Amino acid sequence: MRSSTGRTTKRASAKAKAPATVAHRPQRLAWLAEKPAHAAAYLEAALETGDPGDLMQALRDIADARGGIARLAAETGLNRETLYRTLSKRGNPQLSSLIAILRASGLKLAVEMMQ
Helix, strand or coil, X not given: CECCCCCECCCCCHHHHCCCCCCCHHHHHHHHHHCHHHHHHHHHHHHHXXXXXXXXXXXXXXXXXXXXXXXXXXXXXXXXXXXHHHCCCCCCCXXXXXXXXXXXXXXXXXXXXXX
């Protein structure tokens, strides 16, 4: 394509103008670290989806916001590698591990009637 100066210029493609995805994770982790109530609301929203993978991912985000898996391992006494597996989308923790993770995150499990 020729410009008014006679030089050839390249057209910018649509892909070059906007990124394909936007990274929201840093902002989400900062929000989760800001107040314990944010972590509780985030976890509650994950539970409402009914997908256990969403719950595990939410717990992983909360752990990362509070200092990471190494810190969580130290606080819970659970193995770091086990925590990585547990807090993945396919994680399936034992109840005792789940309670330990929640307690270390400043959260607790509660049961209420469905409406």
